[in-house]
Amino acid sequence: MNFKEIKDGIYYVGTNDFTTKLFEALWPLPLGISYNSYIVKGEKIALVDCVEISQSNKLANNVKSIIGVRHPDYLIINHMEPDHSGAINVLRTYFPDMKIVGNAITLDMVRGFYGIYDNLIEVSDNDTIDLGGKILRFRLTPMVHWPETMITYIEEDRTLFSGDAFGCFGALNGGIVDADINTTPYFPEMYRYYSNIIGKYGKAVQRAFSKISDLEIEYICPAHGPVWYEEIDRVFSIYNRLSRYIGEPGVVVAYGSMYGNTAAMADAIAIRLSSNGIKDVKIYNVSYSHQSYILGDIFRYSGLVIGSPTYSGGLFPPIENLIAAIKNRGLCNRVVATFGSFSWGAQAVKTMNSMLENCRLLNLDNISSVESKHAPTPSTIAACYHLADRLSRNLVSEF
Numbered sequence: 001m002n003f004k005e006i007k008d009g010i011y012y013v014g015t016n017d018f019t020t021k022l023f024e025a026l027w028p029l030p031l032g033i034s035y036n037s038y039i040v041k042g043e044k045i046a047l048v049d050c051v052e053i054s055q056s057n058k059l060a061n062n063v064k065s066i067i068g069v070r071h072p073d074y075l076i077i078n079h080m081e082p083d084h085s086g087a088i089n090v091l092r093t094y095f096p097d098m099k100i101v102g103n104a105i106t107l108d109m110v111r112g113f114y115g116i117y118d119n120l121i122e123v124s125d126n127d128t129i130d131l132g133g134k135i136l137r138f139r140l141t142p143m144v145h146w147p148e149t150m151i152t153y154i155e156e157d158r159t160l161f162s163g164d165a166f167g168c169f170g171a172l173n174g175g176i177v178d179a180d181i182n183t184t185p186y187f188p189e190m191y192r193y194y195s196n197i198i199g200k201y202g203k204a205v206q207r208a209f210s211k212i213s214d215l216e217i218e219y220i221c222p223a224h225g226p227v228w229y230e231e232i233d234r235v236f237s238i239y240n241r242l243s244r245y246i247g248e249p250g251v252v253v254a255y256g257s258m259y260g261n262t263a264a265m266a267d268a269i270a271i272r273l274s275s276n277g278i279k280d281v282k283i284y285n286v287s288y289s290h291q292s293y294i295l296g297d298i299f300r301y302s303g304l305v306i307g308s309p310t311y312s313g314g315l316f317p318p319i320e321n322l323i324a325a326i327k328n329r330g331l332c333n334r335v336v337a338t339f340g341s342f343s344w345g346a347q348a349v350k351t352m353n354s355m356l357e358n359c360r361l362l363n364l365d366n367i368s369s370v371e372s373k374h375a376p377t378p379s380t381i382a383a384c385y386h387l388a389d390r391l392s393r394n395l396v397s398e399f
């Protein structure tokens with residue numbers, strides 16, 4: 001790992017995790033993940049953000065490689081989810097006099113998760129700690145992504161330590177700052193990270209944007225992924241759109257299919273969407289694509305078509321899970337249509353429409369669905385084309 005000095009007196013000391021398969025025991029990490037941590041050196045020293053427990057010794061060694069025999073005076077906890085707090089107790093064995101800084105909710109969690117009752121400093125919104133030459137300012141940004149979340153800002157360096165906000169999946173590959181690396185692989189992982197981890201908390205992200213609107217920002221040091229310098233505008237734009245649930249032009253066609261009939265309808269819809277000039281059409285077979293990727297694109301694009309066969313008198317189970325995940329995250333501002341097939345009792349489309357009705361999604365009117373009894377006939381395929389045409393027109397009118 002490259003312990004890069006990001007700015008004078010601000011060093012990256014985070015760690016990479018290439019071995020955890022599922023983040024939060026749910027979300028695949030094909031590119032790994034970084035747990036970012038930073039040393040800020042004034043006359044006193046602060047360690048901003050911590051790492052996951054398996055990375056504890058690596059973090060301690062990284063810190064020592066920067067500050068030698070000195071100890072950090074403070075550990076600033078911007079976020080208590082254990083991917084950022086798990087190492088606290090091990091770190092205290094290396095640096096027993098280090099004071100842990102957090103807000104009231106943070107410190108309640110420090111006591112509750114780790115049984116730590118000493119060396120705690122409570123801060124409130126807009127409080128500061130003067131390191132001598134660098135002043136740390138704290139702003140509370142609850143629910144980005146837990147209730148205790150806060151950000152830390154150094155005015156002298158125009159540097160923001162943003163916690164989960166503006167982060168992404170994907171370990172760092174030697175380089176730390178976006179200007180030094182090819183960031184292309186990180187952006188799809190940003191959509192997936194945002195939609196799955198933070199997607200429910202769009203309003204909180206918008207409040208956080210307001211909370212930092214008066215800050216001059218040259219560097220963003222998030223808790224995951226690259227440090228942002230050159231691409232701050234792009235990152236802000238993505239987080240702003242996603243948290244306002246504003247999609248880009250494009251359509252996700254997500255379907256389940258046991259024997260190919262619903263799949264044939266998905267193909268017909270996608271082909272027609274494409275021939276209507278929609279360049280970003282993403283087909284997902286829910287039995288084979290992990291839901292996290294489907295959600296990432298559902299958050300990204302403004303059109304959504306969901307297909308399911310009737311299964312045991314209800315929905316195909318992965319489709320039911322997908323719709324539950326969409327509802328959980330309060331997704332809105334989408335043009336939505338549904339389709340499906342059945343053998344003897346039509347139920348899937350009715351159930352999907354009922355579940356999606358309360359999602360604040362922009363359902364098309366009474367032709368927003370196509371349902372096929374048995375295999376799709378030429379007239380079923382024609383209805384799929386018609387549905388795709390209606391959706392295309394509505395999508396275009398959105399922009």
Ligand code: FEO
Nearest residue numbers: 081083145164223
């Ligand atoms: Fe990266 Fe909400 O923890």
